[in-house]
Amino acid sequence: MVCADPYRHNYESLVSLLHRATFLVGRLSRLRSMEIFLLIACATLTLAAPQKSDAEAEIIQQDNVIDPDGTYQYSYETANGIRGQETGTLKRANSPDTSDVIVAAGSISYNAPDGSLIELTYTADDENGFQPSGAHLPTPPPIPPQIQKALDYLASLPPANRRR
Numbered sequence: 001m002v003c004a005d006p007y008r009h010n011y012e013s014l015v016s017l018l019h020r021a022t023f024l025v026g027r028l029s030r031l032r033s034m035e036i037f038l039l040i041a042c043a044t045l046t047l048a049a050p051q052k053s054d055a056e057a058e059i060i061q062q063d064n065v066i067d068p069d070g071t072y073q074y075s076y077e078t079a080n081g082i083r084g085q086e087t088g089t090l091k092r093a094n095s096p097d098t099s100d101v102i103v104a105a106g107s108i109s110y111n112a113p114d115g116s117l118i119e120l121t122y123t124a125d126d127e128n129g130f131q132p133s134g135a136h137l138p139t140p141p142p143i144p145p146q147i148q149k150a151l152d153y154l155a156s157l158p159p160a161n162r163r164r
Helices: 008-027 028-050 143-156
Strands: 059-066 072-078 083-091 099-113 117-125 127-133
Touching: none
Parallel strands: none
Antiparallel strands: 059 072, 072 083, 083 099, 099 117, 117 127
């Protein structure tokens, strides 16, 4: 028999299974029923127990090195799989009116809530700012050919004279 509702068959199977389970439990002694109830209750409580949050993760490895010239490096790893590392180097100023800056480069990795591994690498300096890269980061869609052609044409035009 083909049923119009695809879930009806599953529902009927579940109802049938519950009737059978009720019949079998009814035949067991009260003590046996209590044992089964306690076993199910313990299993439910075990699964419902609060899990250790990421905020409570222990640091299992950590290194910090700071040199007198301003360069540094650090790394860490936590019990829940978070890893990070960074190095910083001193970039000397090209002109006397600017100060020296630190250029940082590093990476971090962790497991997302869906279980996928997130890996992020980055650089940061005074010229380009923070530049992250990773497969999980969104990317802009490609520019359609017609729009790119129009942009190229506009870029090829001479600057317009402005009236004052």
